[in-house]
Amino acid sequence: MKQLFDSGKVTKIADLYQLQVSDLSKLDRVGERSAQKALDNLFAVKEIPLSKFVGGFDLENIGETLVEKVVNDGYDTLEKIRNATVHDLKRVELFADITANQFYNEFHSLYFDMQQALETNKITIRRRKMGSKKLEGLTFCFTGKLETMTRNEANGLVSENGGIPKNGVVKDLSYLVTNSTEQTSKYLKAQGQGSKIISEKEFLAMIND
Known part of the structure; x- marks a missing residue:
């Protein structure tokens, strides 16, 4: 992985999903078989929860647990999180002024990278299971x-x-x-x-x- 970053081939998470066997096999001590196995492992997970997806972008001081708090507060799509204001985020459990501002700034600085990762079609966000619409609007x-x-x-x-x-x-x-x-x-x-x-x-x- 370090070789990929050092070579400039990978500069952001989206780049990982665009790698080819030829990209890896050019690295030191990596043959085609090892390269294929590495890519198979990378692409094995096709769908992940929103909290894990956002948390995987390593927002500073914001782990997956805090992202899950945001999702559970009703911001259960990437667009809903994007449209949330700092004031909205302050109401989320365990969030206060500093955390809300940090989450807002970190998320928006990485939003374009998140979109690029999804556009590769190698990874998707798992939709939350909807039991019914009995509580809709409440x-x-x-x-x-x-x-x-x-x-x-x-x-x-x-x-x-x-x-x-x-x-x-x-x-x-x-x-x-x-x-x-x-x-x-x-x-x-x-x-x-x-x-x-x-x-x-x-x-x-x-x-x-």
Whole structure:
């Protein structure tokens, strides 16, 4: 790999997907058989999740886990992430001013490279599984302990069924999901602005009914 970068043959990730056997066999100690095997391994994975695809571009201080937070917040396509503002990103779980700005700048600086990689048709982004459109147009925020799933799994269910998960009680939030009746700040804010407050069981019933 170092030889490829040193030779200038590979300067960005998209270049990897345009390599030919002849490009590798010209390198020191690489025969045609080894070159073919290397390319077969590279092209073996045809489809990957969006979070893994974006995370693979090595955004500074932004790993796949943080990208997954963005995806689970409803930005589940490359274009949706591209259209997200810094203000939008600040609302994502574990994001704050510095992380949101860094993600925004890093993503936009590499967006063209991402597009080039996809245009090779050697790699595609796996579409998120859509269970239904039962939650289409609705936003959900989960707070407190969940009994049957993790917070990430709950957010994933929202996205899979057409809804949009939110990290906080934002304006026009459709539902606050909680198993507690304790009047926390989120509970009171949701109640005050007219968001519906439901239990985890009621949330699951919305999907399963």
